[in-house]
Amino acid sequence: MKLRDIFTTALANTMRTKLRTFLTVIAVVIGAFTLTMTSGIGAGINKYIDAQVDAMGDTNQVSVMPAQTMDANVGLTAGEPQEYDPDAQGTVSDFGIPSMDEEDIEEIEQIENIEFVDPVIFVDIEYLETPDGTRYTVPSAGFASEQSMVEYAAGGPGSNAEDAYELVIPTSWLSAFDIDDVANADDVIDQEVIITAQDLEGNAETIEATVVGVAEETITGAGTSPIPSFGLTQQIAEINNTAGGTTIPFTYIQAMATVHDLATNEAQIKADLEEIDMVGQTVEDQMGFIGGIIDAITWVFNGFALIALLAASFGIVNTLLISVQERTRQIGLYKALGMTSGKVFTLFSTEAIVIGLLGSVIGIGLGSVVGVVGNALLINGPLDSVPGLTLYAIEPLALLVIALVIIGIAFLAGTLPARRAATKDPIEALRYD
Amino acid sequence: MTASPLESPPLLETENLVRVFGTGENRVAALQGLTFEIHQGESVAIIGKSGSGKSTLMHLLALLDQPTSGVVAMRGQVVSDLKPKQIAKVRNTTFGFVFQQFFLNAHETVLENATLPLKIAKVPKAERHRQGTEILEMLEMGDKLKAKAINLSGGQQQRVSIARALINSPEILFADEPTGNLDSETSAVVEDILFGLNEQGQTLIVVTHDEDLAAKCARQIRIQDGQIIEDSVVNA
Numbered sequence: 001m002k003l004r005d006i007f008t009t010a011l012a013n014t015m016r017t018k019l020r021t022f023l024t025v026i027a028v029v030i031g032a033f034t035l036t037m038t039s040g041i042g043a044g045i046n047k048y049i050d051a052q053v054d055a056m057g058d059t060n061q062v063s064v065m066p067a068q069t070m071d072a073n074v075g076l077t078a079g080e081p082q083e084y085d086p087d088a089q090g091t092v093s094d095f096g097i098p099s100m101d102e103e104d105i106e107e108i109e110q111i112e113n114i115e116f117v118d119p120v121i122f123v124d125i126e127y128l129e130t131p132d133g134t135r136y137t138v139p140s141a142g143f144a145s146e147q148s149m150v151e152y153a154a155g156g157p158g159s160n161a162e163d164a165y166e167l168v169i170p171t172s173w174l175s176a177f178d179i180d181d182v183a184n185a186d187d188v189i190d191q192e193v194i195i196t197a198q199d200l201e202g203n204a205e206t207i208e209a210t211v212v213g214v215a216e217e218t219i220t221g222a223g224t225s226p227i228p229s230f231g232l233t234q235q236i237a238e239i240n241n242t243a244g245g246t247t248i249p250f251t252y253i254q255a256m257a258t259v260h261d262l263a264t265n266e267a268q269i270k271a272d273l274e275e276i277d278m279v280g281q282t283v284e285d286q287m288g289f290i291g292g293i294i295d296a297i298t299w300v301f302n303g304f305a306l307i308a309l310l311a312a313s314f315g316i317v318n319t320l321l322i323s324v325q326e327r328t329r330q331i332g333l334y335k336a337l338g339m340t341s342g343k344v345f346t347l348f349s350t351e352a353i354v355i356g357l358l359g360s361v362i363g364i365g366l367g368s369v370v371g372v373v374g375n376a377l378l379i380n381g382p383l384d385s386v387p388g389l390t391l392y393a394i395e396p397l398a399l400l401v402i403a404l405v406i407i408g409i410a411f412l413a414g415t416l417p418a419r420r421a422a423t424k425d426p427i428e429a430l431r432y433d
Numbered sequence: 434m435t436a437s438p439l440e441s442p443p444l445l446e447t448e449n450l451v452r453v454f455g456t457g458e459n460r461v462a463a464l465q466g467l468t469f470e471i472h473q474g475e476s477v478a479i480i481g482k483s484g485s486g487k488s489t490l491m492h493l494l495a496l497l498d499q500p501t502s503g504v505v506a507m508r509g510q511v512v513s514d515l516k517p518k519q520i521a522k523v524r525n526t527t528f529g530f531v532f533q534q535f536f537l538n539a540h541e542t543v544l545e546n547a548t549l550p551l552k553i554a555k556v557p558k559a560e561r562h563r564q565g566t567e568i569l570e571m572l573e574m575g576d577k578l579k580a581k582a583i584n585l586s587g588g589q590q591q592r593v594s595i596a597r598a599l600i601n602s603p604e605i606l607f608a609d610e611p612t613g614n615l616d617s618e619t620s621a622v623v624e625d626i627l628f629g630l631n632e633q634g635q636t637l638i639v640v641t642h643d644e645d646l647a648a649k650c651a652r653q654i655r656i657q658d659g660q661i662i663e664d665s666v667v668n669a
């Protein structure tokens with residue numbers, strides 16, 4: 001028999017018992033559908049993360065933290081009391097999280113290829129007054145370093161100069177400046193705002209700042225609240241930490257270091273940081289971590305899908321065993337008329353493959369449609385506030401792999417019944433009732 | 434017309450052929466030591482009562498079954514020495530079978546059933562249809578080409594099974610009760626075809642208990658209880 005004849009015969013045979021084939025195929029469809037969904041969701045979210053990372057692709061920033069921060073038992077240091085050591089002070093502070101002081105920052109600044117170090121400072125803004133005199137609360141101001149991580153609808157990041165008091169606002173704040181359309185975001189640039197902060201004694205002090213940019217929101221949360229520039233942040237922090245003319249020395253849990261040509265110097269920077277007991281992480285490192293979690297979740301679901309397929313493969317074995325039983329006579333006839341055992345085996349394996357093919361085509365088709373439609377409904381509906389979000393992506397290669405895996409499993413399941421068919425004795429088979 | 438046995442080995446020969454089915458209480462010795470030769474171009478009728486072992490013998494000669502003991506040889510070659518693939522090839526291209534129970538594929542069409550050996554032999558579809566149509570028309574089944582086998586009468590099924598046996602122009606035709614279900618008129622058509630082919634050199638081996646059909650064969654082998662009781666050449 002020619003391969004084409006084998007295929008059409010197998011197809012005709014599978015179609016003869018439609019209900020049985022349908023039920024067997026359903027099990028395969030469930031597996032194929034799940035695999036398509038999980039891999040598509042994984043691909044979609046990873047694509048989104050990649051896009052976000054790419055969006056800040058020009059960032060040359062490394063986030064620097066004391067190495068102990070990475071230890072699991074930070075803040076829970078049980079055991080013996082430690083004797084006071086003035087030099088060790090400053091290594092442990094804020095909520096038991098190890099922190100850095102000015103000295104550490106200077107040390108980091110001295111590392112080769114580090115151009116600028118921007119400690120992450122939590123500042124407390126009392127209110128922000130727009131030119132029309134309205135005062136707005138600023139529950140959590142952004143960190144200066146975020147200015148280089150966001151995408152701009154208008155303007156750009158502020159300068160790193162100590163005496164430049166500049167501000168980047170998120171698109172959601174445009175309404176505070178009477179701008180209803182993001183398209184007119186440019187109008188807000190260069191407008192003057194007044195920022196008021198309290199010192200430790202509760203006295204309000206004001207600083208004038210200039211709006212220099214309008215930021216789009218991103219997955220990291222950067223760009224969701226106003227971001228003061230480096231100089232402005234320092235100035236507010238100084239007010240926040242001053243009482244009666246005395247300013248408490250700052251400590252930082254993290255600093256953002258701007259690196260000259262990060263791509264080439266990444267290894268050197270990380271090594272040098274390690275030497276001074278610091279850890280450096282690039283944006284990719286941090287995002288890669290999220291990607292890793294998503295991959296892990298994807299694989300867990302893929303595992304479930306594979307279990308479903310394992311169950312489906314027993315369905316295939318069962319269906320084909322019944323089929324072989326029912327068609328014993330036909331097998332006997334084929335062999336009596338000169339079909340070789342090998343071809344009989346191929347014929348029945350092909351029936352298994354047909355079931356696998358049907359199941360994967362339907363399941364992958366269904367999964368893709370549900371994924372694409374569901375994605376469209378979600379990102380245009382409940383999730384439309386997240387810009388650029390994708391929850392599902394079609395990856396042709398992944399779909400092909402899924403189809404091949406399923407057809408492979410179907411083929412393996414088919415080998416048992418196919419062997420049984422192939423080894424039948426023609427006369428015995430012909431006499432079978 | 435028959436080649437001399439001295440010149441070339443016989444087309445088919447058996448030696449002390451024994452076929453036993455089952456064991457213990459169920460043991461049936463269907464064939465009990467048969468030795469004979471069949472030469473190229475012969476027409477042989479195997480006659481006997483029901484259960485005498487005719488079909489069993491035909492299956493052994495047609496290489497569909499293996500003897501419990503004894504030898505079947507084809508053109509001097511002991512068949513049990515052949516590889517399964519070679520035997521399959523012989524069955525597909527050299528033999529034609531008309532089974533007593535027809536064994537048609539109920540859900541396939543008349544044309545598909547009749548051309549199955551060609552399909553197995555990898556003949557292209559168009560050619561299969563051409564040959565199938567031709568032979569089915571000869572058997573007066575031309576108007577049923579697309580009918581499903583399950584919807585045919587017994588006689589029609591028998592003719593499809595004959596068409597299938599003849600489709601590969603076999604050197605040897607094995608026919609188990611080929612006219613058992615046919616009226617005298619259709620029987621005559623079938624007999625004309627079979628004996629016409631025999632005259633052109635095809636070897637014909639017919640299993641029957643129809644004495645009239647048997648008498649039309651050049652040679653009759655009569656079987657009783659698995660043994661040959663008569664081997665006669667009538668029309669020689």
Ligand SMILES: Nc1ncnc2c1ncn2[C@@H]1O[C@H](COP(=O)(O)OP(=O)(O)OP(=O)(O)O)[C@@H](O)[C@H]1O
Binds near residue numbers: 455461481533
């Ligand atoms: N596969 C088998 N298993 C057990 N017994 C069998 C088998 N095939 C045939 N027999 C037995 O062998 C004997 C001969 O059977 P066979 O079919 O050759 O008879 P037959 O001469 O063709 O009869 P009929 O004219 O009714 O077709 C019978 O007794 C039958 O029951």
Ligand SMILES: [Mg+2]
Binds near residue numbers: 487488489533
């Ligand atoms: Mg019989």
